[in-house]
Amino acid sequence: MVVPVLTPAGERKGEMPVPQALAEPKPSAHVLWQVVTAQQANQRLGAASTKTRSEVRGGGRKPWRQKGTGRARHGSRRSPIWVGGGIAHGPKPRSWRTGVTQKMRRHAFALAMAAKLRQEKVTVVDPLTVDGYDVKVVLEMLASVNAGQRVLVLLHQPQQTLYKSAGNLRRVKVRLLPTVELAEVLWADSVLLSAEAAHALLEEGARWRVNGKS
Numbered sequence: 320m321v322v323p324v325l326t327p328a329g330e331r332k333g334e335m336p337v338p339q340a341l342a343e344p345k346p347s348a349h350v351l352w353q354v355v356t357a358q359q360a361n362q363r364l365g366a367a368s369t370k371t372r373s374e375v376r377g378g379g380r381k382p383w384r385q386k387g388t389g390r391a392r393h394g395s396r397r398s399p400i401w402v403g404g405g406i407a408h409g410p411k412p413r414s415w416r417t418g419v420t421q422k423m424r425r426h427a428f429a430l431a432m433a434a435k436l437r438q439e440k441v442t443v444v445d446p447l448t449v450d451g452y453d454v455k456v457v458l459e460m461l462a463s464v465n466a467g468q469r470v471l472v473l474l475h476q477p478q479q480t481l482y483k484s485a486g487n488l489r490r491v492k493v494r495l496l497p498t499v500e501l502a503e504v505l506w507a508d509s510v511l512l513s514a515e516a517a518h519a520l521l522e523e524g525a526r527w528r529v530n531g532k533s
Contacts, residue, residue, distance in 0.1 A: 341433065344430050351505075354419050354501050358500055368409075368412050369406035369409030369411070372407075381395070431501055441510045442509065443517040444460070444464055444514075447474065449478075454484050454487060457491070464511065470510075472493045473495075478493075
């Protein structure tokens with residue numbers, strides 16, 4: 320399996336072979352689900368918080384006497400059954416973080432990229448750069464290389480001009496290869512790689528990383 324190498328103008332420049340580990344990983348839909356779920360859980364802030372009856376202000380005095388009023392017995396206005404009282408079993412700050420192994424992340428990333436490769440949705444653009452800050456140049460490049468509706472651009476080194484030029488395009492995401500999310504690969508209709516990112520991903524095989532940490 321090979322990946323075409325195009326110029327920003329859409330001219331064919333060559334092709335790059337795909338390593339076996341990335342082209343034909345062992346199928347496992349559960350690994351994909353587990354890694355995507357873990358990444359989404361790790362993005363949750365877990366900052367939701369409610370006050371229990373011990374944290375609500377007031378309620379130090381018994382609302383009315385125990386007997387003789389004809390009403391129910393109450394000892395505090397902070398009770399959860401009162402309006403303005405505490406919340407029973409409400410959310411408290413917590414961590415939703417879920418860990419997955421490096422092997423699982425690599426396997427899931429290989430599965431996602433293999434699906435894009437089989438569908439011929441992966442292209443290497445050399446050089447993957449823009450001159451100046453101009454969104455029109457990015458749109459022209461995407462049209463020249465026949466990119467799909469949703470485009471994921473993977474770089475090996477930061478490019479400020481490309482980041483800012485594509486920043487207002489909702490259907491285009493520019494990411495560094497070590498920090499790309501698996502859900503973003505699955506989201507994309509087309510994956511564009513810079514030559515450096517393609518070398519790191521395709522030629523060096525198992526040296527890719529997902530979500531920034533090995």
